[in-house]
Amino acid sequence: MSLLEVKNLTKTFGGLTAVDDLTFNIEKDEILSLIGPNGAGKTTTFNMITGFLNPDRGKIIFNDIDITSKEPHNIAELGLIRTFQKTNIFPDATVYENIKLAHFKSSKYSILDILIRNKKFNKTEKRIKEKTNEIMEYFNLSEEKDKKAYNLAYGRKRILEIAIGMAASPKLLLLDEPVAGLNPKESKEVMELIYDIRNKGITILLVEHDMSVVTNVSDRIVVINFGEKICDGDCEYVTSDEEVIKAYLGDDIDA
Amino acid sequence: MNINSNIKYIIGILLLILLPFLINNEYLLHLLIMGGIYTLLVSGLNLIVGYIGQLSLCHPAFFGIGAYTTGLLFKRLSTPFLLNFLLAGIITAIISIGFGYITLRVRGSAFIIMTVSFLHIMHLLVLNEVDFTMGQKGISGIPNINILGYNFNTKTSYYYLILILCLFTLFIIYRLVNSEIGRAWKAIRDNENLAKSIGINVFKFSNFAFVSGAFIAGLAGSIYAYYINYISPDLFLFSITTTLLVMLIMGGKGTILGPVIGAIIFTLLPEYLRFISEWRMPVFGVILILGILFFPRGLFSIKEILSMKMKKKEVSS
Numbered sequence: 001m002s003l004l005e006v007k008n009l010t011k012t013f014g015g016l017t018a019v020d021d022l023t024f025n026i027e028k029d030e031i032l033s034l035i036g037p038n039g040a041g042k043t044t045t046f047n048m049i050t051g052f053l054n055p056d057r058g059k060i061i062f063n064d065i066d067i068t069s070k071e072p073h074n075i076a077e078l079g080l081i082r083t084f085q086k087t088n089i090f091p092d093a094t095v096y097e098n099i100k101l102a103h104f105k106s107s108k109y110s111i112l113d114i115l116i117r118n119k120k121f122n123k124t125e126k127r128i129k130e131k132t133n134e135i136m137e138y139f140n141l142s143e144e145k146d147k148k149a150y151n152l153a154y155g156r157k158r159i160l161e162i163a164i165g166m167a168a169s170p171k172l173l174l175l176d177e178p179v180a181g182l183n184p185k186e187s188k189e190v191m192e193l194i195y196d197i198r199n200k201g202i203t204i205l206l207v208e209h210d211m212s213v214v215t216n217v218s219d220r221i222v223v224i225n226f227g228e229k230i231c232d233g234d235c236e237y238v239t240s241d242e243e244v245i246k247a248y249l250g251d252d253i254d255a
Numbered sequence: 256m257n258i259n260s261n262i263k264y265i266i267g268i269l270l271l272i273l274l275p276f277l278i279n280n281e282y283l284l285h286l287l288i289m290g291g292i293y294t295l296l297v298s299g300l301n302l303i304v305g306y307i308g309q310l311s312l313c314h315p316a317f318f319g320i321g322a323y324t325t326g327l328l329f330k331r332l333s334t335p336f337l338l339n340f341l342l343a344g345i346i347t348a349i350i351s352i353g354f355g356y357i358t359l360r361v362r363g364s365a366f367i368i369m370t371v372s373f374l375h376i377m378h379l380l381v382l383n384e385v386d387f388t389m390g391q392k393g394i395s396g397i398p399n400i401n402i403l404g405y406n407f408n409t410k411t412s413y414y415y416l417i418l419i420l421c422l423f424t425l426f427i428i429y430r431l432v433n434s435e436i437g438r439a440w441k442a443i444r445d446n447e448n449l450a451k452s453i454g455i456n457v458f459k460f461s462n463f464a465f466v467s468g469a470f471i472a473g474l475a476g477s478i479y480a481y482y483i484n485y486i487s488p489d490l491f492l493f494s495i496t497t498t499l500l501v502m503l504i505m506g507g508k509g510t511i512l513g514p515v516i517g518a519i520i521f522t523l524l525p526e527y528l529r530f531i532s533e534w535r536m537p538v539f540g541v542i543l544i545l546g547i548l549f550f551p552r553g554l555f556s557i558k559e560i561l562s563m564k565m566k567k568k569e570v571s572s
Contacts, residue, residue, distance in 0.1 A: 050452060076454035084452075090445040101442045105454040107435040114434040115427060121434070168453040 001064065003028045003172055003203050004049070004080075009058035011044055011227075018044040020227040022058070026172065026205055031198050033206040033214040033221045037247060041227040042207045043085055046176055049205075050082045051075045063171065077105060079171030083161045083178060085207075091150035098149050098160060099135050102167035103128045132167070139163040139193070155186040162193065166202075173197065174205045179213055191217050211248065215239065223247065271418055275411045284410045286522055288482065291417035293518035295424055295475035297502045298511075299468035302428070304500075305508035306437065307464045308444035309362060312496045313354075313370035316377040317469040319490035320347045321476025323381065326394035326486050336400045340477045347473025348466050355465040359458060362447070371493070378491035393487030400481045413482050420478070421515075424471055429511050431467075440464055444509075505546050507553025516554050 002025035009022040019041040026032045036042050047053040049060055051072040060068045067075050076082075090098045107128055113121045136142045139159055144152060149160060158178060165173050175194065179187035195217050198204050208214045214221065221238040223231040225247040231238050238244055275284060300314045321343040328339045358369045381388045388394075400407040400416070407413055431437055439460045442450040451457055480486050498521070506517020524542070528535045550556055 052448070052451075071456075072448075072451040073454050073456045076452055082452050084448065088446060088449045088452075090442060090449065092445055093441065101438050102453045104435065104439055104442070107438075109435065111431075111436075114436060115430050117430065164449070164453065 002026060003063060004205070005059075005061040006045070006049065007059040007061070009045065009048060009060065010056050011041075011048060011053065012056055018227050019048070019055075019224075022224065022227065022229055024222045024229060024232060026203060028203055029198065029201060030219040031194065031204045031206060031217055033208055033218040034224065035208050035211055035214060035221060036224040038209055040209075040224045042209070042224065043176060044227075045224070046082065046174060046207055049075075050080065050174065076168060079169065080174070081165045081168045081170035081172070082174040083165050083176055085176040085180065087154070087157050087161060089149045089157055089160050089164065092148065094146050094148055095141050095152070095160060096132060096136065096145045099141075099163055099167045100128060100132045102164040103131060105168055106131070135163055135167050139166075155182055158182065158186075158190065159193070162190070162197075166197065170202055172203045172205060174207070176207045177209070178206070179208070179210075187213060211239070268422065272415075275414055281410055284414055286526055287519075288410065288413050288417050290519040290522040291414075291421050292475050292479050292482075293499070293502060293522055294421050294515050295417075295471050297499055297506065297514035297518045298421075298424060298428060299471035299475075300499055300503055301508055301510075301514045302440075302464040302468040303461075304503060305510070305513075306432065306440035306444060307461050309359070309461065309465075310367050311370045311465070311468075312367060312493070312500075313374040313377075314468065314472055314499055315493075315495035316374045316491055317347050317351060317472035318476040318479070318495070319377065319381065319486075319488075320350060321473030322480040322486045322490055323388060323394070323476075324473070325477040325480040326397055327388070329397055330394055336402060336481065340474065343477035344470045344473040347476070348470040351466050351469030352462070355462045355469075359461045359465060374491060374493060374496065378488060381488045381491060388488075391488060393485060393489075394480075395485045397480050397484045397486070399484070400478075407481075417478065420474070425511060425515070432511060436460070436463070441509075501543065505543070505550075505553055507555030510553070510555045513553050513555035520554070 004026040006022060006024050009019055010017070011019045022041075022045060024032075024034075034042050034045065044053065048055045049067075051067070051070050051074070054069045058068070059066060062075070062078060062080055065078060067078065067080070090101055093101065107124050109121055109124060133142075136145060139162070141156070141160060141163060144156065149157065152160060158181075162173075162175065162178060165175070178194070179190050182190065191213065194204060194206065206214055206218065211221075215235045218235055220232070220234055222229060223238060223241075223244050225243075230243045230247060231241045233241075274287070278284065296314065296318055299317075300311065303309050303311045324343040324346045325339045328334050328342060334342075354373060358366055358373075361369075382390055384390070400413075407416065432440070439450070439455045442453070442455055443457050443460060447457055476490070502517035502521045503514055504517075505521065506515070507513025525535065525539055528538055531538060546554070550560070552559075
C-alpha cells in the first residue's frame with residue numbers, strides 16, 4: 001500500500017487545464033520529487049493534495065483515508081504537513097515561539113484543563129517545551145531562539161519553515177521549492193537536511209523546478225509538463241528520458 | 256510568572272481593594288466603575304481584534320443586547336438578578352454564535368462591513384420595535400442589584416462587584432492566551448494559511464474568540480443596566496465602537512493589561528479635561544494623535560520601548 005495515492009487528478013482554471021488526469025503515488029519512507037518547468041502545475045497539485053484547492057475530478061488517498069476536498073486543517077491533523085513556495089513563517093513571533101506554535105496538534109486538552117492548569121496541562125506544556133528545544137537544536141536554530149522571525153536571514157527563514165513543518169509531527173512532509181532563492185552552499189545544506197529527515201522515518205514529497213537540485217536526494221522523480229505526467233522513475237531513467245529533455249530544453253531547436 | 260511579579264500583582268490588587276477608602280470621592284468612584292465596565296468590553300473586543308486580527312465594529316451591539324436582555328427580563332418577568340445576569344451573557348453568546356457562523360468565513364473588509372451592518376440593524380430594531388423594546392424612550396426603572404437580600408445601593412458595592420468581575424475575566428483571559436488556544440489565535444493572526452497547514456481550525460478558533468468576547472460584553476451590559484438603572488437605543492451607537500477602539504489601540508491590543516490601561520485612562524481623561532470647557536474635544540484629539548504617534552503599539556508598550564532604549568544606551572556606551 002502506498003502512503004499517498006493521487007488518482008486522475010484534474011483542475012481547470014477557466015479554460016486553462018492546470019493539472020490534467022495526473023496519477024502518481026508515494027511509498028512510505030521515500031523521497032519523491034515532483035518536477036516540471038515553471039507553470040507545469042506543480043504548486044496546483046500541491047494545493048489540491050493539502051486541501052487549499054478543490055480538484056475538479058480525481059481522488060487523493062492518504063494512509064487509506066480519502067482526503068479529496070477535505071479542509072486543510074483536517075488534512076494536517078492526519079499528518080500531511082506542507083510548506084509554501086513563498087516563505088511562510090509567523091513573522092512577529094520569535095524563532096522559539098514559531099516552533100512552539102507549530103506543536104498545536106500535539107497539545108490536546110479541554111478548556112477546563114487550561115483554566116485550572118491541572119497535571120495534564122503542565123505535563124503537555126513541559127513536553128512541548130522540550131520538543132521545541134529539541135527541534136531548534138536539530139535545525140541549528142538555538143542561537144537565534146529569541147530573534148523575531150522576520151529578522152532572520154533569508155536562508156535561515158527557509159530552514160525555520162522546515163522546522164515548523166517538522167514540529168507539526170508529519171508522516172508525509174510536502175516541501176514546495178525549499179531551496180528557491182538560496183545560494184548553492186545553502187541549498188546543499190537544505191538538501192542534506194531533507195535527506196536526514198527522511199532517514200528519521202518521514203516520507204517526503206519535494207516540488208522543484210530545477211532538476212539538478214533534486215537528482216542527488218530523490219529516490220524517484222515524477223516529471224509533469226502542462227499538467228500532465230510525462231515521466232515517472234528513478235533519477236537515471238528520468239534524466240535520460242527524451243520527453244523530459246524536450247520539456248526542459250524545448251523541441252524546436254534547429255539541427 | 257515568577258514570585259517577583261506575583262508580589263507586584265498582589266500589591267496592585269490590594270491597592271484596588273483599598274481604593275474606595277483612599278479616594279473618598281463619589282464622582283471618581285463612578286468613573287472607576289465605568290472604567291471597569293469598559294475594561295470588560297475592551298478586553299472582550301481584544302480577543303477578536305487583538306488576538307485573531309479581525310476588526311469587529313459591532314461590539315457595542317453585544318453590550319446592548321446584554322443590557323436589553325436584562326432590562327426586558329426585569330420589565331416583563333421580574334426575574335432575579337443572578338438569572339438575568341447569566342441569561343444576558345448566554346443570549347448574547349447565542350446571537351454572536353449565529354452571527355459569527357455567517358461572517359467569520361471571510362476576513363478583512365468584508366467582515367468589517369458585515370459587523371457595521373449588524374450594529375446598525377440592531378440599533379434600528381431596538382429603535383423601531385417600540386412594542387417590544389419601548390423604542391427611543393428606553394427602559395427605565397431597572398432596580399439596583401439584589402443578591403440574596405443584599406442590596407447594592409452604594410457606589411462602593413458596585414465598585415467591588417465590577418472589580419471582582421474584571422479580575423476574574425482577566426484571569427480567565429490570561430489562562431486562555433497562555434495556552435494552546437492563545438497560541439492558535441496568534442497563529443491565525445500572524446499567518447492564516449500557515450496556521451491551517453499545521454492543523455489549526457481557523458474558523459473554529461475565530462468563532463471561539465468572537466463568542467467569548469460577546470459573552471463578556473453581554474455580562475457587562477447586564478451590570479451596566481442595573482448600575483445606571485436606565486438603558487436606551489443609544490447603547491447601539493457607532494460612537495461607542497470608536498471609543499472602544501481608541502481604548503484598545505491606545506492601551507495596546509494583543510496584550511492582557513493594555514485594554515485595562517486604555518479603558519481606565521480614556522474614561523478618566525475626557526472627564527478631567529472638562530475644565531477647559533469648549534477646548535475639551537480638540538485637546539483630547541491632539542492627545543490621541545500624539546499618543547498614537549509616540550506609542551503606535553499602545554501605552555502598554557512603554558515598558559518595552561524604555562527597556563529597548565536602555566539596551567541601546569548600553570550598547571553605545
